[in-house]
Amino acid sequence: MINQEYMMVDGIPVPLEGEKNLLEVIRKAGIKLPTFCYHSELSIYGACRMCMVENEWGGLDAACSAQPRAGASIKTNTQRLRRYRKNILELLLANHCRDCTTCQNNNNCKLQALADRFGIEGVRFPNTADQPKLDTSSRAITRDSNKCILCGDCVRMCNEVQQVGAIDFAHRGSNMTISCAFDRPIAESNCVGCGQCAAVCPTGAIVVKNDVHKVWADLDDPNAKVTVQIAPAVRVALGRAFNLGEGENAMGKIVAALRRMGFDEVFDTSTGADLTVLEESNELLNRLATNPDMPLFTSCCPAWVRYCEQNHPELLPHVSSCKSPMQMFGAIIKAQYSTSERRQVHVAVMPCTAKKEEAARPEFAPGGHPDVDHVITTQELIHMIRESGLVFEELEAEAVDAPFAASTGAGVIFGVTGGVTEAVLRRLAGNKSPSALRAIAFEGVRGMEGVKETRILYGDRQLRIAIVSGLGNAAALIERIKAGEHYDFVEVMACPGGCVSGAGQPYVPQEQKAQRGKGLYAADLQSCLKRSEENPLMMSLYSGLLKGRVKELLHVHYAANHTAQGEE
Amino acid sequence: MGTQKTAAFDYGVLDEILARHRAQPEAIIAILQETQEHYRYLPSEIFAYLAERMRISEAQIYSVATFYENFSLTPKGHYIIKVCDGTACHVRKSIPILERLYSELGLSAKKPTSDDLAFTVETVSCLGACGLAPVITVNDKVYPAMTPEKTSELLITLREEMQNAQD
Numbered sequence: 001m002i003n004q005e006y007m008m009v010d011g012i013p014v015p016l017e018g019e020k021n022l023l024e025v026i027r028k029a030g031i032k033l034p035t036f037c038y039h040s041e042l043s044i045y046g047a048c049r050m051c052m053v054e055n056e057w058g059g060l061d062a063a064c065s066a067q068p069r070a071g072a073s074i075k076t077n078t079q080r081l082r083r084y085r086k087n088i089l090e091l092l093l094a095n096h097c098r099d100c101t102t103c104q105n106n107n108n109c110k111l112q113a114l115a116d117r118f119g120i121e122g123v124r125f126p127n128t129a130d131q132p133k134l135d136t137s138s139r140a141i142t143r144d145s146n147k148c149i150l151c152g153d154c155v156r157m158c159n160e161v162q163q164v165g166a167i168d169f170a171h172r173g174s175n176m177t178i179s180c181a182f183d184r185p186i187a188e189s190n191c192v193g194c195g196q197c198a199a200v201c202p203t204g205a206i207v208v209k210n211d212v213h214k215v216w217a218d219l220d221d222p223n224a225k226v227t228v229q230i231a232p233a234v235r236v237a238l239g240r241a242f243n244l245g246e247g248e249n250a251m252g253k254i255v256a257a258l259r260r261m262g263f264d265e266v267f268d269t270s271t272g273a274d275l276t277v278l279e280e281s282n283e284l285l286n287r288l289a290t291n292p293d294m295p296l297f298t299s300c301c302p303a304w305v306r307y308c309e310q311n312h313p314e315l316l317p318h319v320s321s322c323k324s325p326m327q328m329f330g331a332i333i334k335a336q337y338s339t340s341e342r343r344q345v346h347v348a349v350m351p352c353t354a355k356k357e358e359a360a361r362p363e364f365a366p367g368g369h370p371d372v373d374h375v376i377t378t379q380e381l382i383h384m385i386r387e388s389g390l391v392f393e394e395l396e397a398e399a400v401d402a403p404f405a406a407s408t409g410a411g412v413i414f415g416v417t418g419g420v421t422e423a424v425l426r427r428l429a430g431n432k433s434p435s436a437l438r439a440i441a442f443e444g445v446r447g448m449e450g451v452k453e454t455r456i457l458y459g460d461r462q463l464r465i466a467i468v469s470g471l472g473n474a475a476a477l478i479e480r481i482k483a484g485e486h487y488d489f490v491e492v493m494a495c496p497g498g499c500v501s502g503a504g505q506p507y508v509p510q511e512q513k514a515q516r517g518k519g520l521y522a523a524d525l526q527s528c529l530k531r532s533e534e535n536p537l538m539m540s541l542y543s544g545l546l547k548g549r550v551k552e553l554l555h556v557h558y559a560a561n562h563t564a565q566g567e568e
Numbered sequence: 569m570g571t572q573k574t575a576a577f578d579y580g581v582l583d584e585i586l587a588r589h590r591a592q593p594e595a596i597i598a599i600l601q602e603t604q605e606h607y608r609y610l611p612s613e614i615f616a617y618l619a620e621r622m623r624i625s626e627a628q629i630y631s632v633a634t635f636y637e638n639f640s641l642t643p644k645g646h647y648i649i650k651v652c653d654g655t656a657c658h659v660r661k662s663i664p665i666l667e668r669l670y671s672e673l674g675l676s677a678k679k680p681t682s683d684d685l686a687f688t689v690e691t692v693s694c695l696g697a698c699g700l701a702p703v704i705t706v707n708d709k710v711y712p713a714m715t716p717e718k719t720s721e722l723l724i725t726l727r728e729e730m731q732n733a734q735d
Contacts, residue, residue, distance in 0.1 A: 159628070165627055190626070
């Protein structure tokens with residue numbers, strides 16, 4: 001191209017193509033500049049100084065917060081820069097817990113990785129690390145301020161992307177910490193448990209609550225019958241830890257691994273999702289007749305439900321009364337085996353930290369017995385597989401168990417933003433031909449964007465639908481709805497991109513999360529049944545187990561403690 | 569969770585302050601300053617209320633309130649004594665003045681306010697009155713060229729003043 005603007009990076013010309021900052025130009029040039037506080041989806045903070053580069057006058061610029069300039073020439077790897085980076089790492093390590101072997105994020109820590117990469121062989125400064133200060137109050141995440149490097153990633157995630165604002169910096173200088181207001185335990189704050197803070201934390205300062213030991217204990221109990229369900233998003237995120245590709249569907253191997261670990265029966269949450277599709281579609285149709293002014297909000301995402309309870313209790317009557325697929329399925333499984341002689345334990349493998357809190361809600365524990373006893377995340381399952389010594393890559397794929405073996409593609413795509421909506425649209429569509437089915441995918445429901453909109457014709461009525469992921473996007477949409485904008489159906493997922501980006505998944509940069517979504521759409525293509533109502537299991541459930549118990553087993557009324565009762 | 573009011577607390581004062589600043593988040597420092605001016609500290613009850621009215625999080629307000637030395641989350645004494653420890657006051661022996669205050673009032677850097685809420689002793693880095701060094705202020709009234717002895721006398725006067733006001 002003529003007149004293409006470019007700049008020199010380590011003596012190599014690199015074209016400028018509208019990059020927001022120098023860092024992106026450098027990474028495009030194939031150089032992995034180290035960072036702690038830079039995430040493309042968060043605002044620029046410029047605190048960690050690891051991405052410093054040398055300009056042509058010998059000055060230093062932080063690449064994340066410097067503008068690319070045509071004709072400029074920078075160096076990224078000089079004696080001076082290497083020395084500075086080492087210095088920064090040593091200073092961070094000087095007051096950081098260095099017990100890597102007992103850290104939950106061992107081998108999954110940026111500080112550890114960069115210390116290795118820059119060859120830190122010793123720290124010249126005295127160790128001034130505080131005693132561990134654990135906050136174990138939350139069911140979703142565990143905090144240890146002793147491992148915090150104050151990069152602020154969690155704060156910006158919580159404030160900017162999620163707009164929850166449970167945590168922020170407190171105090172100043174050497175006394176600075178990340179804390180809730182008045183240093184209260186996180187469980188007493190307005191935290192919704194989405195766990196995105198843990199997802200972006202570069203160290204072990206915020207980690208997913210570890211419940212693995214509880215599952216092992218029940219697996220070892222001969223008097224316990226342990227059943228398990230696997231959420232859609234798990235199958236496309238777990239494989240990479242075992243040398244499969246990002247987004248590759250590892251469902252069959254996961255089923256095999258769970259059986260080998262001792263689970264008695266293995267099921268697919270997609271089956272629960274099929275139930276959700278049927279119930280939620282019915283609810284939507286009822287609503288269009290009885291309460292056409294306000295949209296029906298989805299209720300699959302527990303972090304969204306919690307957010308709504310705290311920030312918009314007046315909207316709760318408009319949130320679907322459907323339990324989430326996990327809770328529907330948990331209730332069904334417990335009901336199915338209620339006469340079992342052994343103690344029933346049901347485990348759910350989820351991409352999500354908020355599911356841990358959801359499972360513990362009293363609404364889902366009839367008679368004090370939770371429908372889902374333990375929730376473990378994809379990350380925890382990876383640990384369990386490793387701990388058990390299974391060579392995951394070599395496992396033969398297996399299928400899930402009867403009597404709940406049937407699921408549809410509509411249930412599988414629940415794991416990605418827009419999936420719930422697409423599944424409901426498939427159910428509502430008048431034209432059931434394969435080409436009409438394929439056309440739904442092009443109605444604006446797919447893609448990792450945080451806000452999507454579509455309109456479909458139902459009967460003689462045009463339905464306006466919004467799909468949002470990321471609670472900040474939900475907050476903005478709610479403002480618009482309150483200002484009078486009309487929607488009929490709103491899908492909300494708390495994590496940007498939906499469950500594939502859940503905080504329980506192994507962390508990958510935003511760009512790679514789309515791969516996981518693609519993996520789910522591929523699984524949908526491969527499934528024989530595409531619509532939830534075609535699932536033969538649904539028929540037998542509604543005429544059998546669910547007879548007279550639909551409301552009890554599949555629906556819930558969220559009566560939050562500070563909420564006016566609302567649902568009719 | 570940010571929406572619960574404490575019944576006993578009078579939020580009318582806050583409403584006035586918020587109205588003056590149209591509850592703008594950008595005015596958070598001014599709002600906290602005026603709140604502190606009224607209560608002489610930042611009572612914990614105000615945080616949830618301000619968060620709701622200004623539509624920012626409690627944690628964010630806490631962040632601002634703990635960043636600035638000037639904001640106090642604990643009640644301050646009737647007399648707030650500020651001892652200047654800027655360079656000029658320091659070389660003209662401000663520390664012995666501070667130590668005298670601490671010892672007479674049984675206070676320390678960690679415990680700046682007396683239990684009867686009569687006195688709070690703090691240091692400041694410069695009051696901008698270097699020509700009068702060493703300087704202390706009591707509720708913003710300036711006392712120039714202080715010595716430990718003059719400080720002791722001042723304390724006696726202040727105690728009497730408070731006694732008379734109570735009678």
